[in-house]
Amino acid sequence: MVKLVFVGPDARETHVDAAAGESIMVAAIRNGVDGILGECGGSLACCTCHVYLDDDWAERAGPVSDFENEMLDMTASPREAGSRLCCQIEVGGALEGMRMRLPASQV
Numbered sequence: 672m673v674k675l676v677f678v679g680p681d682a683r684e685t686h687v688d689a690a691a692g693e694s695i696m697v698a699a700i701r702n703g704v705d706g707i708l709g710e711c712g713g714s715l716a717c718c719t720c721h722v723y724l725d726d727d728w729a730e731r732a733g734p735v736s737d738f739e740n741e742m743l744d745m746t747a748s749p750r751e752a753g754s755r756l757c758c759q760i761e762v763g764g765a766l767e768g769m770r771m772r773l774p775a776s777q778v
């Protein structure tokens with residue numbers, strides 16, 4: 672399992688054990704993380720799995736596809752340099768301990 676940390680807008684942390692190979696969105700939903708909705712089930716059609724990554728983690732999370740990049744312009748909360756749709760990030764050992772900030776709103 673890979674440890675992930677979600678940090679809410681109120682700085683409250685939720686620690687999650689994610690399975691290698693699943694998406695961060697699926698791990699968040701499975702563990703009841705407040706603030707990740709995943710309404711489209713990970714098909715890159717809703718933007719309700721928006722997270723903010725700091726530079727180090729953004730690099731380790733891998734590249735943003737062209738379509739994800741377009742969708743990131745439609746998030747409910749403002750896009751930042753480290754914005755990602757976490758249904759597009761596959762959990763793997765390189766993400767052990769990864770911290771993500773949650774936006775104030777997903778809708």
Ligand code: FES
Binds near residue numbers: 696714756758
């Ligand atoms: Fe819909 Fe990520 S769950 S875009």
